[in-house]
Amino acid sequence: MNVFLRELKANRKALIIWSVSIFLLVLSGMGKYTAYSSGATGAIFSEMPYSLKALLGIGSFDVTTMSGFYAFLFPYIEITAAIHAVLLGSSIIAKEERDKTTEFLMVKPVSRTSIITSKFLAALVNVMVVNVVTLISSILMAAAYNKGEDISGEVAAFLFSMFIVQLIFLSLGAVFSASLKNAKTSGSLAAGILFGCYVISKITDLTDRVNFLNVLSPFKYFNDQNIVNGNGLNVGIVILSISLVCILAMLTYFFYGKRDLSI
Template sequence: MNIYRWDLKRNMKSVLIWTIVLVAIQFMYVSIYPSFASETELLTRWMKIMPKAFVKLFNLEDIDFSNILNYLAMVSSIYITLVGSVFAVIVGARSVSREEIEKTVEFLLTRPVNRISVVLSKFSESISELIIFDVVVSLSSLMVLNIFKQSDFDTGKFWIFWLSQIILHIAIMSISFLVGSTLKRPENAFSLSLGIMFVLYILNVISKLTEKAEFLKYFTPFSYSDASAVIKSGLEQSFLYFYALLIPASLLLSLIVYSKKDILV
């Protein structure tokens, strides 16, 4: 029994729906860029009188809005980072827990596969869902940016930004996957995972608002994949270290927990 292909086939409808939704949201946001860019001087003056906390929150210091990438950095924290992370939570939380919720786990575990193979197959399938989702959305993003741009932009920075988002989504999925593998009540996996995701997102917001809370940024993946920072300065070494630890650790813990878990059938 090929668990990977079976799961990918039954989850593709969800991937397609979420992809279409995000592409539509993306088009809506970027389509207003030309009118936004035409008021660059007004926006610059507006930024100077805005509360410093707001400007710092979105890394808007000295940003040139005539460059569409900077506009992308500002709005992507909502429609790419946050909405994409919600989808990642759904993918991760349902991956293992779905079998218990739908009462198909007994059938699955009677197949000639062990639990480690089940976890590895489902984790790989979850990554595939996110890659399909992010690749399609990123390509549509590139197309939309080229349609509405007022001047040329750095495609290298564009792809670095998207790399940071793909890895962020995989990390959020990994955490949700671990939650789904651990809970004895699998129906709670999504709500708990979503709560964890929002806490991590809020920690990143708080870390930007005051220097006293800046240390919080080291404990949330959202700070390592912050759109404005990545487009402005690229990826830091800490980005690689953080994700190289978080994602494998989540998978390893999922393997350990699920292999010993008492599953109700």
């Protein structure tokens, strides 16, 4: 419990900054809906070639509707939350070596398994707070600008899919932090993989010929068009994604248990 509370306290300032940042992202993004929903803007988008709309993140969404506009805005929110998660995951071990607090941690009468569990739980709380802030701000801002049907259900589905993506990158960052000899490099490597996954998601948006690459990008595990259409999330993909998170978490325990800690 002491390690858990210590982690929450250590990440408190960063959590506030990330939460405020993502709130401002939602606020500024949703504030543009009025311009996108105008008839003239809709006509401009309809004239655009699909490749350009794919690069902009519009794709086949009707951004003149609130559900379509939120689907267009969502990837920018998602990658922001994913960056927070992957950096958080990579720092839960690395920061002990960076701050030279490993010796202090190891003299506590707790096992390495207990330490990792406490750190994971604290990181999970941080991820959940960011997700809840995003959910509440998204629903409130959508209600403020929406002139059509309520989209709270679609927003909740989007944010649940984002939560799973956050967990994947959180556990991925933790694996790198536990397995790399120099844990301090785990953040940059994990962030590099995250951006690689995002690039893959953009490439597959441009052409269906390389859709097989979607398996390499958590950003493409869930079909945003299905959510907009009210079909929710694919249960099979949810189960597989959670299984991936569990595997990555178990690998973190395994590597950390065998790690020669730098004191």
